[in-house]
Amino acid sequence: MDSTITLTVDGERRELTVDTRTTLLDALRDRLGVYAPKKGCDHGQCGSCTVLMEDRRVLACLSLAVAHDGARVTTAAGLGDGDELHPVAGAFLDEDAFQCGYCTPGQICSAVGMLSEVASGWLSHVTEDPEGPVEATDAEIRERMSGNLCRCGAYPHIVAAIRRAAP
Amino acid sequence: MNPFTYARPGGAGEAVEAVTADPGACFLAGGTNLVDHLKLGVASPTALVDVRGAVDDTIEESPDGGVRIGAGVTNSDLAAHPVIRRSYPVLSSALLAGASGQLRNMATTGGNLLQRTRCVYFQDVTTPCNKREPGSGCSALEGHGRDNAVLGTSEQCVATHPSDMAVGLLVLDAVVVVLGPSGERRVPLADLHRLPGAEPERDTVLERGELITAVELPAPLAEGRGAYRKVRDRASYAFALVSVAALVHVRGDRITEARIALGGVAHAPWRARRTEAALEGRPLTEAGLRVAAEAELARARPGKDNAFKVPLAVNTCTAVLRDLTGVGS
Numbered sequence: 001m002d003s004t005i006t007l008t009v010d011g012e013r014r015e016l017t018v019d020t021r022t023t024l025l026d027a028l029r030d031r032l033g034v035y036a037p038k039k040g041c042d043h044g045q046c047g048s049c050t051v052l053m054e055d056r057r058v059l060a061c062l063s064l065a066v067a068h069d070g071a072r073v074t075t076a077a078g079l080g081d082g083d084e085l086h087p088v089a090g091a092f093l094d095e096d097a098f099q100c101g102y103c104t105p106g107q108i109c110s111a112v113g114m115l116s117e118v119a120s121g122w123l124s125h126v127t128e129d130p131e132g133p134v135e136a137t138d139a140e141i142r143e144r145m146s147g148n149l150c151r152c153g154a155y156p157h158i159v160a161a162i163r164r165a166a167p
Numbered sequence: 168m169n170p171f172t173y174a175r176p177g178g179a180g181e182a183v184e185a186v187t188a189d190p191g192a193c194f195l196a197g198g199t200n201l202v203d204h205l206k207l208g209v210a211s212p213t214a215l216v217d218v219r220g221a222v223d224d225t226i227e228e229s230p231d232g233g234v235r236i237g238a239g240v241t242n243s244d245l246a247a248h249p250v251i252r253r254s255y256p257v258l259s260s261a262l263l264a265g266a267s268g269q270l271r272n273m274a275t276t277g278g279n280l281l282q283r284t285r286c287v288y289f290q291d292v293t294t295p296c297n298k299r300e301p302g303s304g305c306s307a308l309e310g311h312g313r314d315n316a317v318l319g320t321s322e323q324c325v326a327t328h329p330s331d332m333a334v335g336l337l338v339l340d341a342v343v344v345v346l347g348p349s350g351e352r353r354v355p356l357a358d359l360h361r362l363p364g365a366e367p368e369r370d371t372v373l374e375r376g377e378l379i380t381a382v383e384l385p386a387p388l389a390e391g392r393g394a395y396r397k398v399r400d401r402a403s404y405a406f407a408l409v410s411v412a413a414l415v416h417v418r419g420d421r422i423t424e425a426r427i428a429l430g431g432v433a434h435a436p437w438r439a440r441r442t443e444a445a446l447e448g449r450p451l452t453e454a455g456l457r458v459a460a461e462a463e464l465a466r467a468r469p470g471k472d473n474a475f476k477v478p479l480a481v482n483t484c485t486a487v488l489r490d491l492t493g494v495g496s
């Protein structure tokens with residue numbers, strides 16, 4: 001069953017007609033040609049499809065496109081400012097935080113969302129002092145990024161890149 | 168995936184009507200469990216009724232000192248809320264021990280309670296499963312049984328309930344507010360989830376068309392101390408093998424009140440009433456804490472692969488109680 005929806009993707013307003021069964025991930029990749037979010041598992045287990053929805057990190061593979069009519073979606077491709085890389089993306093380059101790169105757009109979106117969660121003072125499972133300041137320590141980064149898997153095992157460099165990009 | 172219609176009603180009454188009127192309809196919230204099930208063929212509704220515009224997504228303090236959590240509040244907003252962090256830290260901890268940052272941003276309070284088991288056979292439509300297809304048999308009895316329940320199982324089903332949040336809510340004596348075709352009712356969380364018995368296809372006592380609109384917490388236990396501890400195969404992003412939520416009130420050398428719940432061990436989040444009874448009013452000793460933990464697990468009936476869960480639950484429960492009471496440290 002078809003439904004016509006509007007999405008603002010990486011700053012651009014796009015209207016499209018989708019079957020109600022279409023996930024946001026398939027709508028982005030197959031319908032809108034936005035290939036930054038990747039399909040790893042398609043079941044919410046790997047994080048490679050992570051995008052920002054209204055600035056919060058979510059999984060595009062478990063989101064139905066029709067359920068997000070009107071949403072503002074930012075993928076890794078839309079994070080930068082013109083030719084300027086987003087600081088998190090730049091830090092991934094500087095720290096060599098990938099090998100094949102398949103998980104990278106999801107890692108970067110997740111890291112951007114995660115750093116704003118830290119800035120908002122959100123606790124994590126490993127926060128030792130709930131009353132104290134919340135900071136992006138290595139232990140915090142590892143815990144908060146646990147929803148993003150990397151089959152190449154670039155984890156130490158991913159942690160270093162996020163630490164470098166953290167304010 | 169079967170075709171389905173999609174609707175987003177603006178009110179709870181309308182959402183209930185939509186699902187009640189159509190036997191093929193079901194509620195959709197964050198979608199983190201249901202969308203997966205649509206893909207796997209575990210669920211094949213012909214109509215999705217999105218509840219996110221129909222149920223409240225705010226957290227309000229109530230006049231009696233408690234809190235009312237709208238069913239649409241996301242797991243991350245709930246864990247981050249100042250009142251929850253201050254007055255119900257066991258709930259924040261339980262939420263933060265579950266899933267990942269992305270999933271917690273999507274998952275809702277109502278959906279988390281009603282998420283279905285992660286039993287691998289339930290999720291694999293090519294295998295027999297009494298929960299998915301009543302009468303077809305239970306593949307988990309002879310198959311991979313490491314994750315199975317050890318308490319309250321039946322011959323028909325040995326699945327566990329996967330929620331961390333529900334285990335935290337159980338020690339807070341949470342009450343679930345439900346709107347159905349014949350009006351509103353309140354169900355104590357302790358009565359929401361069923362044991363499998365002869366009807367494993369029914370996870371909860373809710374009837375078709377009943378919508379969770381809110382979860383209410385009574386005023387926090389004065390001077391109580393709480394903790395949530397989860398044991399899993401990985402340090403993060405894995406379901407619980409065993410988890411323990413505990414809330415205790417200690418006066419002098421005695422526990423005056425104890426509320427303890429276990430996760431990963433049963434078809435429902437499991438309130439450890441026998442442990443509570445063995446603790447309350449008794450002098451605090453490390454041996455006493457262990458005996459109390461054992462009192463609950465004495466009824467455990469593990470299968471061939473999951474006997475380890477019994478000592479794991481006893482040890483985890485004892486360790487949590489030791490931390491909370493300071494006994495033996």
Ligand SMILES: Cc1cc2nc3c(=O)[nH]c(=O)nc-3n(C[C@H](O)[C@H](O)[C@H](O)COP(=O)(O)OP(=O)(O)OC[C@H]3O[C@@H](n4cnc5c(N)ncnc54)[C@H](O)[C@@H]3O)c2cc1C
Pocket residue numbers: 043044045193194195196197198199200201202203218222238264265266267270273274275276277278279280281282283329330331332377378379380404405406407
């Ligand atoms: C990879 C992965 C790892 C995970 N790890 C964990 C973990 O470690 N711990 C944990 O606790 N959870 C974990 N989860 C599960 C996650 O917490 C649940 O999927 C989520 O809480 C479900 O909420 P939702 O809003 O997305 O529900 P949905 O998927 O939208 O709905 C789930 C069910 O509830 C029904 N429903 C939803 N809202 C209502 C309502 N208001 N009233 C009546 N019925 C309703 C739906 O019809 C559906 O049957 C994990 C999930 C994934 C994919």
Ligand code: SF4
Pocket residue numbers: 284286287288289295296297298299304305306307308323324325326367
């Ligand atoms: S344990 Fe329950 S859910 Fe798992 S296969 Fe058996 S009947 Fe199905």
Ligand code: FES
Pocket residue numbers: 038039040041042043044045046047048049050059060061062
């Ligand atoms: S593709 Fe979405 S989590 Fe793996």
Ligand code: FES
Pocket residue numbers: 097098099100101102103104149150151152153154
């Ligand atoms: S860089 Fe290859 S999967 Fe992460």
